[in-house]
Every structure is written in structure tokens, then in C-alpha cells.
Amino acid sequence: MGEKKDNLFIKILQHGWENFKLKHPSYATEYYDSIIEKTVHCRDPKFGYIEYRCMNCGQGIHRCGFSCKTKFCIHCARKSSNDFIEEIMVKLHPGVVYRHLILTIPEQLRILFYRNRTSGDLYSQFMASAKNYIDDVFRSVTGINNLKAGCVVVLHTAGRSGSYNPHLHVIVMAGGIDPFSEKWIDLPYFKYENFLPQKWQYHLLQMVKDFDSSDESIALVKKLWKLYPKGFVNNFKKGDVPKKIKHLVNYLAKYVSKPSISIGAIKSCDFEKDEVVYEYKDHRTKKRVVTSCDVNTFIGRMAQQILPKKLHRIRYWGIQHPSSYQKNRQEINVGLRKIGRTLNSDDSFIAYATGNWKWSKDPRKCDYCGSDLEVWKIWSEKYGTIYDAVFDLMKN
Numbered sequence: 001m002g003e004k005k006d007n008l009f010i011k012i013l014q015h016g017w018e019n020f021k022l023k024h025p026s027y028a029t030e031y032y033d034s035i036i037e038k039t040v041h042c043r044d045p046k047f048g049y050i051e052y053r054c055m056n057c058g059q060g061i062h063r064c065g066f067s068c069k070t071k072f073c074i075h076c077a078r079k080s081s082n083d084f085i086e087e088i089m090v091k092l093h094p095g096v097v098y099r100h101l102i103l104t105i106p107e108q109l110r111i112l113f114y115r116n117r118t119s120g121d122l123y124s125q126f127m128a129s130a131k132n133y134i135d136d137v138f139r140s141v142t143g144i145n146n147l148k149a150g151c152v153v154v155l156h157t158a159g160r161s162g163s164y165n166p167h168l169h170v171i172v173m174a175g176g177i178d179p180f181s182e183k184w185i186d187l188p189y190f191k192y193e194n195f196l197p198q199k200w201q202y203h204l205l206q207m208v209k210d211f212d213s214s215d216e217s218i219a220l221v222k223k224l225w226k227l228y229p230k231g232f233v234n235n236f237k238k239g240d241v242p243k244k245i246k247h248l249v250n251y252l253a254k255y256v257s258k259p260s261i262s263i264g265a266i267k268s269c270d271f272e273k274d275e276v277v278y279e280y281k282d283h284r285t286k287k288r289v290v291t292s293c294d295v296n297t298f299i300g301r302m303a304q305q306i307l308p309k310k311l312h313r314i315r316y317w318g319i320q321h322p323s324s325y326q327k328n329r330q331e332i333n334v335g336l337r338k339i340g341r342t343l344n345s346d347d348s349f350i351a352y353a354t355g356n357w358k359w360s361k362d363p364r365k366c367d368y369c370g371s372d373l374e375v376w377k378i379w380s381e382k383y384g385t386i387y388d389a390v391f392d393l394m395k396n
Contacts, residue, residue, distance in 0.1 A: 008266040008276075009074055009302075010040050015271055016295040020303070023296055026118070027303055035306055038068035042075045048380040052364070052373035053389075060366030062373055066380070071257060072306055080257030081250075087314070088152065088171070088249050091322050093332050095341065097186075100248055101170040102235040103130055103200060106224060109208065112217070113166045117157070120308035122211055123166070127153045129207040130168050131317045133200055138176060140195070142185055149176030149187075150320025150328070154252050155313045158260045160280045161291065162301035169252055173320065177335045184335035197231025204232060256313055259302045271295065 017036050021028040041047045043065035054060030067076050092098065105113070105126075116122040130153050138147050151172040159165040175186040205221045260280075267277045267290065276298040279290045293301075307313060319328040364373055378387040385391075 007074070007263045008269050009261070009263055010042075012266075012269055012276060012295060012298060013040050016299050020296050020299045024300060031309060032303065032306065035070050035072050036303075038070050039073045042066075042068035042070075042073050046381070048382070049378075050375060051377040051379075053376040054366035054369060054371050055374050056371035057366060057369040059368040060371070060373055061376075062363055064363070072259060072302075074258050074261075074263050077258035081253040084253045084256050084314075085249050088252075091152070091316070091320070091325060092171070093173075093320075093329055095336055096332060097174040098171050099174045099187075101134075101172050103133070103168040103170060103204075104233045104235075105166055105204060106228060106232060108220065108224060108227075109204075110164055110166065112208065112212065112220075114164055114304070116211075117304065118308055120311035123155060123157075123307070123311060125207050125211055126166065126204075127155055127168065127315045129203045130170055131315075133203040134170070134172055134317075136199055136203065137196060138187065140199070141187060142176075144176075144178055144185065146179050147176040147185065148179060148319050148331070149173050150316070150318030152320055153315045153317070154256060155307075156252075156256075156260075157307070158301065158305050160260060160283055161289070162260050162278075162280070162298075162305075164301075164304050171248070173318075177319070177331060181338070182331075182335055183338040184332065184341070196234055199231070200234045201225075201228060201231040259305050261302070269295070 013036055021032075045063055045065040048066040049063050050066070052060075052062045052064070067073075067079075069076055069080075071080060113122060113126075131151065134149070134151055138149055139145060149172075151170050154169045154171075155166070156169060157164065157166050159167075173187075175184055177183070178185050201224075205224060208217060209221055211217075261278060265278050265280060267279060269276045274294045275292055276295055277290065277292045278298070279288050281287070282289050316322055319332065321328070365371070366373055374389075375387065376389045377385070379385050
């Protein structure tokens, strides 16, 4: 699978992927193979490149291997993370307070989710159940039916250690528009411990029954009602998201745009001992934890984070939906003005959007004279020479 790269993540995949598939045949598919192959070939000129040259002094040459652009690639994570941050930031409505909600599942349901990880149907229904749950909560707290509210739901399939743990991060509007008065109704912070866990339990287990009506599934649902009489964990964060929105979205981007690990977090890999050592930050203690596992386990923890093709990890609902952003924004502004709240420039989230990338050295500049480099040649292993400046000049 191409030459080895100078990072352990790629080396582990190159060394262990074929053996991993033998032990876990559900991953032996063309879809998984294509993602792994693209990842290990990422930025390797051997499989395709763009060559730049300085037309001023003739000395500057820079060859850049094609990037794979997969969500599994740590190399491409920076660009993907920036895209995710911008996508979220520009779609949040100015003047609206948002809250951060985390929805989890009990450990007993993880096997059901894992068995259905390749189709995407269960993941989609899982995210939809969050929307139904939030609608129910808003009705209970405000006493208003059909309150126009909205949320952004982000699917994560792994915990910080990499173990399989599907859960949802929800950026939810802390209020909505009364359909009768057209006024904005604020959702004050309340003691969610009193009833939210049981509401989430109801909506999640109802979704499970609708998805799988087998006797085994029905028995499991009944068992979970008895095991968790106080409901399932859902963390409704105190405080307003705008005060720390960039931190939150940056955190979500880490797990949306790449596996739940960075190159620097992999401390060592010994193929003879069959051991990978890596670290992660524990969300409870806030401390760095060093752990180890065998190569197959490590690859499994990473590969299980690959989502089914065409599954959208980010979902928008209600007046947060981007297809009618301008219309919804006008409606929200009217509702806010009716309660005496006006917007100012500081309310805009767009100011947080990421700017240009920062480089220690601009790769588009000649090292010798500082002039802009120009495309000289584009070559692909699959298609051969796509562009050649010399041939182009001769033709003209």
C-alpha cells in the first residue's frame, strides 16, 4: 500500500490492515479497503502529484502529493476541521442563545448499534430521536405546542479512548417562536434531573423498538426500563454556548473530521510485541491517560469510526435548518424585537469563522527569489500525465 510514512498511524494501517480483516471479516469490503488505501496513499507523490516551478529564476521546485480528503485521514483533518467549524458558525442565528446537550446510550445497546453500523439506518433514526426528544422537552417546559425551535445534532461514534460509544452532541436553541403571538420565548435553565433522563429513555427505547421489533430487542427494552428507573444519562450543560462557542465547535470538529486521535497521541508501536501505546484526555478527570492495546484492537477502534457512505453526521432541524436560513432569521429577529431585544454586531457568530491558514513557510513561494510558483505538471498513477506545461507551451 505505498511507501511508509513518517507517522505511526499510517504505519499501523500498512502493517496490520490485512491481518485485521482476516480476524474481522465484516470490514473486508471494497468500501473500507478504498478508505484505508486512500489514507495510506495520502500525499504520497508515488500515486499522484502536482509539481510547481518558479518561472522567474527557474530554481524553485515544489512537488505536492495528492491529498486523499477522506474523513479517516489525520493528514487531511485540518482542512476538514476548518470546513466543519465554518459550516456550523455561519448557520447559527445571531442574537439567539444556544445550549449544549449530550445524549448517550446505555452500554447494553452498543452491540445493537455496532451490528447495524454499516447501513446508516439506525444512526439516522438515532439522530431523529434527539429531535423528537427536544420537541417533547420544549413542550413540557414552555407549555406551548408546536413551538418553533431548532437544533444541530452531531453524531459521534467513539469516546475519547477510541472505544465504541455512540452518542450525540446537540447545539440547541434556548428558546423558540410562539406560533400564535410570534414572540420569542426564552427557555430558562431548569432542573433537568427531574424528568429529562426519563424522557430521553422513552424516546430512545421507542426508537429501538421501531427499528428492531424482534423478541430479543423487545426483551432488552423491557430490561432497560427496569435497570434504569431514573432514565438515561443526558448532560444539559449549564451556561450559554455563545460564551464558549468556538471551544465547543473546535472540540466537535476533532471527532467529526478525523478519528478520535492525533498523530502526536500515538506514543509508540511495537509490531514484535503487538502493542500500540497512545494517550487521551479523560473527560471526567481532565487528565491525560496513557493506555495500550494490541494492533488489531487499535485498528478496530479507529475503523469503527468510519461511517456508512452518504450518511450525514450533522443534522439540522426546525428553524435551524440551513435551507431556509434567511427566512428563519427574519422570523427570529421579529420575535426578538417583540420582546424588546435588539441585535448588534457583537451578536454575530460569523466573526468566529476561521480565516486563512497560517504556514511557517508559504509553500507557494519560491525559496530562492520569493516569486509565486506556477503549476508545471500534474500526474496521476491512474490517469498518467494530466497537465504538462512544456507540452502546453509547445502546442501553443
